[in-house]
Amino acid sequence: MAFSFVGILAVVLEFFRGWLWVLVPLVILDLVLLGLFFKRTVGRRRKFSLPFKSSLGFGVFTFVMALITLPGITRSSWEMLSGAVDYLALIGASVGFGVLFAILSFPVMLHLVGIGAKVKPEQQATRQTPPPAQKDSPTEPQGTAEPQQSQG
Amino acid sequence: MSQKDKHIQSAVQRALGNEGLSRRDFLRLSGGGALLAGAASSGLLYPGAARAVPTNARIVIVGAGAAGLSCATRLSRELDGAQITLIDRREEHYYQPGFTLVGTGVWGVAKTTDKNSRYIPSGVSWIQDMVAEYDPDNNRVITDDGRTVEYDYLMVATGLQINYTDIEGMSTDLIGQRGVGCVYDRPDHAQRTWGVIDHFVDNGGVGLFTRPPGAIKCAGAPLKVTMLTESRMKERGTRDRAEMHYLPPGAGLFSQPDADDFLSKHFPERGIEIHWDHPLRAIDPDAKTATFATPLGDETLDYDFIHVVPPMSAPDSLRESELAAQEAPFQGWLEVDRHTLQHNRYPNVFGAGDINGVPIGKTAASVKSQVPVAVENMIQAIQGRENSARYDGYTSCPLITELGKAILVEFDYDLNMKPSFPFISPYEEHWVPWVMKDRLLLAAYRAMLRGRI
Known part of the structure; x- marks a missing residue:
């Protein structure tokens, strides 16, 4: 029985239909957190490297936990696994969970470790200094919000 | 740009401006619309008609089980203007492939019960009654309450009936009492069966696992119940308290030869004794005895x-009608061509699901393969064209051997293995088919009811 790509997507959609009550609020919460992050960081440094690494760590932790617990969660056990198919499926599913949780945790990590110190006005001015060829052209003084947003 | 093009462009911009839209907004909305249109036309968001066939044909579908609902969804999507009527009294929809899991305590009963109304497409009329009589010579069916429903095309998807009274002393009231279990037919039967299996698993004793002669739905279910019960005992450490016997009616355990070979060796390895040629004839629930009609006598x-x-058969109303096959091997079942699923004598009648008199395939997986064929051939008949869709007998059984592993057996009329996923061996027990059965097949079933697969 062949399954088309659209058919597989339809099955996946049906599978998650029962989990939408959890997934939709989570995604909305993440989007709100993401929006809030950009709002909170107006006039501040935004750090992406540390939140990314933290989320990655969280994803790796989830991957390892999934690897250990998935057979039990599915009412099976490690002893029941046999052959490359089972192990590859387990690894694949665990990677999936790891990626999912890494993505979901990223906005939270942004808030926890992604907000830097306030940017001093002189630093902003230095950053906004036009290239030498245009140095003579008049530069209008800018507010703090504008340049920060352009860096986002 | 020509003068005419400039004229058109300014007219478009004026129109957008009147609606308060910039050119950029328009392009953005167009992109979103294109994406939505793509998703819709692929049938993911709404399985609407891409190229619906215009017709004013009156189509009657008898039965709102897996096959009936899938046919209703597909026909309503692929026909424009047809008058489609679905006849079935039952409001609940049962996910029958889950009954073995309910009967062995793996699933709760709620997971197998749904509502038919959730899957009946708008525009399909639903008569909540049962067909009492088929009159194919006059293109009509008569319902229990005496209503006559005429049709131009008929899709028979009634499923089958379970003949409890064919076993002397057996009735549905006994299920869940005095050591009697039966996971078939209704979720409460499966739930009550878990009650007696649970008791047997704890206390042990003699366990008899039967299978009737003739065609039955999900022929793997009696085997799965046996193996899951044994697995439960091992899990609880009570296996040594029980003696287990499997009693098939003939000299085989499974129609597919490779699976049959595997099981014939596997059962004795697990201490399950096989008694060939033992069809159950009667039970005495008070004395807790069962009588088998063996070739050597009772x-x-x-x-x-x-x-x-x-034992199972076509529903009486169909079995006693002109639509039933008059001769063996499918006597009493709907007489259809095994490949086109069109009736052999009444070309405006088609069949889908358990009711069909075909060699194998009374499973939900067979329904998944049969429905597109039956629907396509019916539509071609409506168009006056030669039918071209063919069913190859595909059926499937995720044969659960223990809690946590299974074999995915898929085969066709020729009994050749037809694996959907070539990387999953149909000859070995794996965790992946167990996960599919436990977690994914219900989603696939619902996608099938919605006509998406």
Whole structure:
């Protein structure tokens, strides 16, 4: 029985239909957190490297936990696994969970470790200094919000 | 740009401006619309008609089980203007492939019960009654309450009936009492069966696991109940308290030869004794004895638990009608061509699901393969064209051997293995088919009811 790509997507959609009550609020919460992050960081440094690494760590932790617990969660056990198919499926599913949780945790990590110190006005001015060829052209003084947003 | 093009462009911009839209907004909305249109036309968001065939044909579908609902969804999507009527009294929809899991305590009963109304497409009329009589010579069916429903095309998807009374002493009231179990037909039967299996698993004794002669739905279910019960005992450390016997009616356990070979060796390895040629004839629930009609005469065995699987047939109304096959091997079942699923004598009648008189395939997986064929051929008949869709007998059984592993057996009329996923061996027990059965097949079933697969 062949399954088309659209058919597989339809099955996946049906599978998650029962989990939408959890997934939709989570995604909305993440989007709100993401929006809030950009709002909170107006006039501040935004750090992406540390939140990314933290989320990655969280994803790796989830991957390892999934690897250990998935057979039990599915009412099976490690002893029941046999052959490359089972192990590859387990690894694949665990990677999936790891990626999912890494993505979901990223906005939270942004808030926890992604907000830097306030940017001093002189630093902003230095950053906004036009290239030498245009140095003579008049530069209008800018507010703090504008340049920060352009860096986002 | 020509003068004419400039004229058109300014007219478009004026129109957008009147609606308060910039050119950029328009392009953005167009992109979103294109994406939505793509998703919709692929049938993911709404399985609407891409190229619906215009017709004013009156189509009657008898039965709102897996096959009936899938046919209703597909026909309503692929026909424009047809008058489609679905006849079935039942409001609940049962996910029958889950009954073995309910009967062995793996699933709760709620997971197998749904509402038919959730899957009936708008525009399909639903008569909540049962067909009492088929009159194919006059293109009509008559319902229990005497209503006559005429049709131009008929899709028979009634499923089958379970003949409990064919086993002397058996009735549905016994299920869940005095050591009698039967996971078939209704979720409450499966739930009550778990009650007696649970008791047997704890206390042990003699367990008899039966299977009737003739075609039955999900022929793997009696085997799965046996193996899952044994697995439960190992899990609880009570296996040594029980004696387990499997009693098939003939000299085989499974129609597919490779699976049959595997099981014939596997059962004795697990201490499950096979008694060939033992069709169940009668039970005495008070004495807790079961009588089997063996070739050497009746044989009566004591039991502490018995899994009764009664013989099955087409519903009486169909079996006694002109639509039923008059001769063996499919006598009493809907007489259809095994490949086109069109009736052999009434070309405006088609069949889908358990009711079809075909060699194998009374499973939900068969329904998944049969429905597109039956629907396409019916539509071609409506168009006056030669039918071209063919069913190859595909059926599937995720044969659960233990809690946590299974074999995915898929085969066709020729009994050749037809694996959907070539990387999953149909000859070995794996965790992946167990996960599919436990977690994914219900989603696939619902996608099938919605006509998406």
